[in-house]
Amino acid sequence: EVLVPEEPRAAAPVGFLQELPSYQSALRRRAAAGGTQGRRAAAQGSAGLRAAEARGPEQDGGELAARPARELPLSIAEKRILRDCQQADIKYLSAWKQWKRTSSKSLKKGLSEVKEFSSYLELWRHDIHSIEGKFGTGIQSYFSFLRFLVLLNFIIFILMFSFVTLPTIVSKYGIFNSSLAKIPPENIEPHCTVYKPGGNKGLVYFYAYLKDLLSGTGFLEVTRLFYGYYTIDEAWFSTLRYNLPLAYLLATFAYLALSLIWIIKRSVEGFKQNLVHDEDQFQSYCNKVFAGWDFCITDPNAARLKHRSLQYELQTDLEEERLKRKIADRTMKEKLRIYSLRIFINIIVIAVLSGCFYSIYRATVFSLENSIDISNTNSQANLLVQYLPSMVITLANFIAPQIFSFLIRFEDYSPAFEIRLTLMRCVFVRLANIGVLLFSLWSQISYCATDECKACGYNYELYPCWESEVGQEMYKLMIFDFIIILAVTLFVDFPRKLLVTHCSCKPVQWCGLQEFRISDNVLEIIYGQTICWIGTFFSPLLPAIATIKYFIIFYIKKISLIHTCKPAARPIRASSSNFFFLVVLLIGLLLAFIPLGISIAHIPSSKACGPFRSFNTSWAVVPDTVLGFPTGLQQVLHAIASEAFAVPFFMVVCLIMFYFIALAGAHKRVVEQLREQLVMVRFDPLF
Amino acid sequence: AYKRFSELLPKEERGNACAARVPKSQILTLPELRANPFQHRICRVFSTSDDGDDSMSFEDFLDMLSVFSDSATADIKSHYAFRIFDFDDDGTLDRKDLEKLVNCLTGQGEESRLSNAEMEQLIQNILEESDIDKDGTINLSEFQHVVSRSPDFTRYGGLQR
Numbered sequence: 001e002v003l004v005p006e007e008p009r010a011a012a013p014v015g016f017l018q019e020l021p022s023y024q025s026a027l028r029r030r031a032a033a034g035g036t037q038g039r040r041a042a043a044q045g046s047a048g049l050r051a052a053e054a055r056g057p058e059q060d061g062g063e064l065a066a067r068p069a070r071e072l073p074l075s076i077a078e079k080r081i082l083r084d085c086q087q088a089d090i091k092y093l094s095a096w097k098q099w100k101r102t103s104s105k106s107l108k109k110g111l112s113e114v115k116e117f118s119s120y121l122e123l124w125r126h127d128i129h130s131i132e133g134k135f136g137t138g139i140q141s142y143f144s145f146l147r148f149l150v151l152l153n154f155i156i157f158i159l160m161f162s163f164v165t166l167p168t169i170v171s172k173y174g175i176f177n178s179s180l181a182k183i184p185p186e187n188i189e190p191h192c193t194v195y196k197p198g199g200n201k202g203l204v205y206f207y208a209y210l211k212d213l214l215s216g217t218g219f220l221e222v223t224r225l226f227y228g229y230y231t232i233d234e235a236w237f238s239t240l241r242y243n244l245p246l247a248y249l250l251a252t253f254a255y256l257a258l259s260l261i262w263i264i265k266r267s268v269e270g271f272k273q274n275l276v277h278d279e280d281q282f283q284s285y286c287n288k289v290f291a292g293w294d295f296c297i298t299d300p301n302a303a304r305l306k307h308r309s310l311q312y313e314l315q316t317d318l319e320e321e322r323l324k325r326k327i328a329d330r331t332m333k334e335k336l337r338i339y340s341l342r343i344f345i346n347i348i349v350i351a352v353l354s355g356c357f358y359s360i361y362r363a364t365v366f367s368l369e370n371s372i373d374i375s376n377t378n379s380q381a382n383l384l385v386q387y388l389p390s391m392v393i394t395l396a397n398f399i400a401p402q403i404f405s406f407l408i409r410f411e412d413y414s415p416a417f418e419i420r421l422t423l424m425r426c427v428f429v430r431l432a433n434i435g436v437l438l439f440s441l442w443s444q445i446s447y448c449a450t451d452e453c454k455a456c457g458y459n460y461e462l463y464p465c466w467e468s469e470v471g472q473e474m475y476k477l478m479i480f481d482f483i484i485i486l487a488v489t490l491f492v493d494f495p496r497k498l499l500v501t502h503c504s505c506k507p508v509q510w511c512g513l514q515e516f517r518i519s520d521n522v523l524e525i526i527y528g529q530t531i532c533w534i535g536t537f538f539s540p541l542l543p544a545i546a547t548i549k550y551f552i553i554f555y556i557k558k559i560s561l562i563h564t565c566k567p568a569a570r571p572i573r574a575s576s577s578n579f580f581f582l583v584v585l586l587i588g589l590l591l592a593f594i595p596l597g598i599s600i601a602h603i604p605s606s607k608a609c610g611p612f613r614s615f616n617t618s619w620a621v622v623p624d625t626v627l628g629f630p631t632g633l634q635q636v637l638h639a640i641a642s643e644a645f646a647v648p649f650f651m652v653v654c655l656i657m658f659y660f661i662a663l664a665g666a667h668k669r670v671v672e673q674l675r676e677q678l679v680m681v682r683f684d685p686l687f
Numbered sequence: 688a689y690k691r692f693s694e695l696l697p698k699e700e701r702g703n704a705c706a707a708r709v710p711k712s713q714i715l716t717l718p719e720l721r722a723n724p725f726q727h728r729i730c731r732v733f734s735t736s737d738d739g740d741d742s743m744s745f746e747d748f749l750d751m752l753s754v755f756s757d758s759a760t761a762d763i764k765s766h767y768a769f770r771i772f773d774f775d776d777d778g779t780l781d782r783k784d785l786e787k788l789v790n791c792l793t794g795q796g797e798e799s800r801l802s803n804a805e806m807e808q809l810i811q812n813i814l815e816e817s818d819i820d821k822d823g824t825i826n827l828s829e830f831q832h833v834v835s836r837s838p839d840f841t842r843y844g845g846l847q848r
Contacts, residue, residue, distance in 0.1 A: 076750055077746065285809060285816060286813055286816045286817050287837040289792065289813055290772070290833070290834055293725070300722050302722070303723075307794030307799060311793035311794060314789070314792075314793065314809060315801065321808070321812075675819060678819050678820045679819075681820065
């Protein structure tokens with residue numbers, strides 16, 4: 001006998017449910033994808049389970065294309081019977097259809113095997129899986145994010161290396177009949193071109209090497225690490241001319257564009273869900289209750305903690321709802337009081353921020369002025385002075401969030417909003433600190449008192465090669481960030497764990513083990529990544545350092561997590577946190593565009609070093625190249641860049657956007673109407 | 688998977704693992720199920736034994752693993768999740784089922800349960816969000832609909848390999 005798939009036992013108004021847009025689009029998707037939905041079952045038992053082929057289209061009148069037996073919710077015995085029926089049906093088809101079916105079956109199988117094999121190649125797959133099992137998916141999302149950054153930095157490094165560094169290596173050593181060409185710049189004052197980097201000559205102490213390694217000066221300054229090395233105008237490979245300045249600039253744009261596209265692609269999923277859910281609460285009750293239990297948990301301790309955290313979450317949400325109702329009942333007098341209190345606290349926040357910014361500015365100016373004056377013999381102080389901006393930034397990044405989380409308690413917001421606002425403020429502090437550092441750097445570099453200086457456009461006496469200077473600052477920031485993460489793990493986390501396990505006095509136990517604060521850690525690595533993006537233009541090999549740094553940080557954090565942390569009492573959900581990390585990363589990237597844009601297009605490039613010596617600014621190499629194109633192409637490019645093209649283009653984009661917004665509004669209305677219909681159907685059987 | 692199943696059987700039956708049935712107590716020693724609050728429901732749903740003792744044959748074991756694996760579709764997972772959450776096996780999730788479900792989630796023991804008022808408020812909210820035809824219960828389609836919009840479901844619903 002033929003066994004039909006189990007009918008859902010509740011009948012009645014289900015038909016109307018199938019008109020909902022989400023269900024329809026799910027059906028359409030399923031029909032289009034056909035059998036490619038069926039993937040390999042985890043079990044490879046001796047029962048020899050095989051997916052039955054999808055039925056031929058002529059046998060389907062209804063909406064559902066038949067699915068492989070794997071996708072049907074039946075027990076194995078029932079699936080076997082279904083498969084036998086389908087095999088019997090196949091005999092009635094023509095030979096062509098049979099061949100088509102078998103070939104598509106083997107293709108699908110091949111594709112799924114390739115997919116599974118490629119998942120084995122994923123970096124750290126097993127580590128992240130085990131973290132997920134012990135600590136839940138919120139923390140796992142942090143580690144996946146870290147892995148994403150390692151890959152991104154590696155790709156950026158490959159990009160910069162192959163287009164900028166490799167040609168210089170190849171042409172320097174004359175491989176493939178290549179040679180360099182250094183064209184001395186014309187129309188430049190000779191005093192702008194004087195540049196004698198300190199490279200260590202003669203006998204130096206070992207300590208000097210260490211200092212140079214840490215601060216990017218000395219022997220490191222003349223290596224390929226920094227912009228100043230690439231004082232090459234073109235490279236010749238037999239008869240091909242390789243325009244290095246153009247390649248340098250285009251590689252910079254390429255890595256920025258690549259990062260932007262990759263991040264947007266990753267965040268699109270999270271955004272789609274947010275958009276769909278905006279009418280419900282951000283984390284609705286159903287999501288918490290039906291999808292609340294993390295089936296990956298295998299450890300009873302972790303299970304107990306998960307129970308408690310679920311209980312806490314549900315209770316907090318219910319309390320928040322009650323609080324919202326109370327807020328709606330507030331009197332005018334109370335509202336006035338609360339709003340004035342909030343304004344006052346925001347003023348305090350702004351004051352704290354200005355304090356941070358001013359101290360960073362002063363520290364940077366002091367460091368720049370004094371690191372050049374102090375002679376090499378006073379090495380220790382010099383190193384400290386060089387690292388002063390980094391230290392001040394790290395201190396500000398540490399203190400400001402504590403102040404913010406203390407202040408927000410007085411502002412009387414709902415708990416969820418409190419968390420979000422504090423996070424936003426912390427993000428702003430971290431990213432703005434970098435901005436202030438760069439601003440103070442530029443104000444020093446562009447500060448011009450004498451006429452000679454104005455002829456060069458920048459302070460040629462102190463900073464003959466200012467791009468290398470900026471590159472060195474970014475390098476120092478990155479190294480210091482790494483050192484701090486190492487130091488905090490070694491000297492704070494592990495001693496704390498030792499103290500808690502061996503000392504049983506009350507205050508120590510009350511302090512307890514630390515939790516793995518996901519948001520703080522994420523902000524830390526985003527801060528590091530923003531520095532990397534800004535610094536890569538000035539120091540092409542910086543992404544390699546960033547890759548290695550994040551690689552090591554992964555293992556440090558993993559060890560610290562496993563040995564010194566207790567699971568968080570208030571877990572952040574994985575879905576919302578993924579989207580949040582990517583949004584903040586995107587903000588960091590967009591913020592990185594600004595300093596890069598200013599230094600490429602506005603500040604005159606240094607005339608003593610680097611590939612842009614012969615040009616006014618770094619951007620000037622592009623118009624120069626365009627002038628070398630055939631006139632037809634030039635005219636096309638000029639037309640695209642003109643207003644006659646940009647304004648209509650902008651208007652068309654706006655129109656398309658309005659169309660999609662209107663479509664979304666219409667869908668919403670249809671959903672509302674269908675809901676009402678469903679409710680009415682229950683009462684009116686003739687409907 | 689075959690290896691893991693045969694490990695659950697007592698030694699003398701291991702040669703004939705395909706035909707044997709493993710009693711429920713043994714199944715519950717699996718690490719994935721040990722910490723799971725829905726362990727009893729899972730055994731009940733996947734077991735095809737006729738005498739209601741919730742023992743599982745090798746095929747039932749495979750069924751269970753395939754539903755919980757990463758490569759099962761969301762449809763299957765939601766279908767089985769519905770059956771697992773349906774404590775009284777009547778095909779719908781009514782208030783009593785939801786109450787038992789929430790109690791399972793928050794843990795065993797008296798102090799970990801929500802108060803009656805909180806439970807009422809919570810169940811009211813859940814029904815508001817998911818009960819489309821307003822009949823006071825959640826049927827399979829409504830459940831699948833609400834779960835398809837839930838971003839955490841596919842993420843949480845998988846066992847480790």
